[in-house]
Amino acid sequence: MGYNWILFGYTVVICGSSIYFERSLHPALLVLIAILYIIAHFTEKRLVISVFLQIVLLIAFHSVSQMAWCLPLYFAQIGKHFHKIRTPGSAVLVSLLYTLTFALISYSYMKLTLYNVSAFLFSSISCLTFAFLFYQYIYVLRNQTQQLDSEKKHLTTHDALTGLYNYEECHRQLGKLVQQGAPIALVLIDCKDLKSLNTANGFHGVNRILKQAAQLLRIMFPEALLISRYGGDEFAIVLESNHIGQLTHNIEQQLTVDFPKLTGIEMNFGMAFYPNDGEYKDDLIFIAERNLYMMKRESWLKREEHMLRSEKLRVVGELASGMAHEIRNPLTTIKGFLQLSRADNFNVRPWYDLIMDEITRMSMLTAEFLQFSKPHATQFKVHAIDDCIQRVLSLLDSEAARLGHEIQFEHAGQPLYLMMDQDKMLQLLLNLIKNAFEAMEEQGFVRVHLSNHNQSAVIEISDTGSGIPQSELEKIFLPFYTTKDSGTGLGLSICHKIVQDHQGTMEVESESGKGTKLTITIPLASHDAYSTETSPSH
Secondary structure (H helix, E strand, O other): OOHHHHHHHHHHHHHHHHHHOOOOOOHHHHHHHHHHHHHHHHOOOOOOOHHHHHHHHHHHHHHHHOOHHHHHHHHHHHHHHHOOOOOHHHHHHHHHHHHHHHHHHHHHHOOOOHHHHHHHHHHHHHHHHHHHHHHHHHHHHHHHHHHHHHHHHHHHHEOOOOOOEOHHHHHHHHHHHHHHOOOEEEEEEEEOOOOOHHHHHHHHHHHHHHHHHHHHHHHHOOOOOEEEEOOOOEEEEEEEOOOHHHHHHHHHHHHHHHHHHHHOOOEEEEEEEEOOOOOOHHHHHHHHHHHHHHHHHHHHHHHHHHHHHHHHHHHHHHHHHHHHHHHHHHHHHHHHHHHHHHHOOOOOHHHHHHHHHHHHHHHHHHHHHHHHHOOOOOOEEEEEHHHHHHHHHHHHHHHHHHHOOEEEEEOOOOOOEEEEEHHHHHHHHHHHHHHHHHHOOOOOEEEEEEEEEOOEEEEEEEOOOOOOOHHHHHHOOOOOOOOOOOOOOOHHHHHHHHHHHOOOEEEEEEEOOOEEEEEEEEEOOOHHHHHHHHOOOO
16 A cells, blocks of 8 residues: 555544544534645645645644644654655754644643643654654665665676776776866786686686786876776776876886786786877777787787797707717717727727728718708609609619518509609608518518598508507607617608608508508699699790
8 A cells, every 4th residue: 555545544534533523623624624635645746835735734634633643644744854854953853843833733722631731742752752763764774775776886887806997887987088088098908828827726816816906006007097897807097198108108117017026917908099099989999909909919929939939949959969869879989999999009900890880870870960950952843753652662672572571552543743852752752661661570561552632642651560659659750769779760750851841741650569551641733833844845
């Protein structure tokens, strides 16, 4: 039931009781005033003077009805005023006025007996007490409402983690600052590698870092017009930009030097200036995001360059270490023979052949190392890979017969042309098939299969040798890695490099006791290259 309908019920009861108990001297007038009083309440939103009419009609209704039962109606009027009153002093004043009005009207018809006086005093004190309690209640409700509204507004405009403005409010505030027309600078900041810390520190650790970053930005930029969390690990700062050069220097100093020193986190950032870079909010954001992206890209490129340089240094170190190790062994042998020859009046004849073998080994090792590490001039021309394979098989035919091995060649059915260095390709195939021979201690079978797949020549060389353990498959292309007693460990590395120089790939499959299969894939020569190579000269 609505508030006004409750007043309607009270008014009807008081009016009827006054007439029934013959308290009112003018029943018709009482009914008229009661009707007008109810109408004044139901039309208070339409009439500006309705509140004033309610007070006047309440006083008239109380005077004509001569009923102390009107006290609840006074309470109702006090409550309506309290909803609009903001200070305790005003509430006390309104309570006193209503209480005095109730008292004066009650005195007009009340007989001065001890009971009546006591009832009047009780009613007046009750009115004041009710007014005080009611105002306290409304005051508490109003404060709670204001607090909830404030918290709601704060939650809708601020980031819950850092306490800074959120993305939407950042755009709203930036738009207002641009409309004001004063020169400003927008700085978008991105924390480097913060996402990668999730695995090391967990999201709680990253959240703690974000809080610290937000607090530090407040300290470093106390004059900022706006600081907000722009994204997951991004922040936005708006500053006055009366002196662009000085401001740019200060921002770069604080974000590239001071901030990483204090937090250990490096920053990427992009700046945009109003009105130099744009006259609208979206223009500033676009320029700042573009500059941030360019700085990120530069940072990524530097990191990739550093990683590539580090990888090259690591490879050079491994090569130098392997080379030193391989050369040290024959040098130690030669040194020992020379020491023995000194005891025999420098007669090296007994060890001459061994010394020459070690020297030959070092010479071969040095030659292979230079071939592997030093770039050589290559003569790329269009040749049929079928012819290269047939030539290699002819060269190895006698050796295969001597060892008791059988070679089978399965060609593609039509010539496959490659842009290649024919000498290098012959070296590649010779090395791989010889390796297959060495892998088969007894009579074995080597299969060479050539096919055309996705505009590439696919050469498969498989043997029935002892195979390679799975744990060593990843190492076979590493320099100086070998399972042979007399090998240098550079053969497969050189083969792999030849394939890479021809823009191809080399894969290996092996199973212990069943053999090994090497798969080489090299792109076929384009039609234009083939036409150029084969066209007759005029």
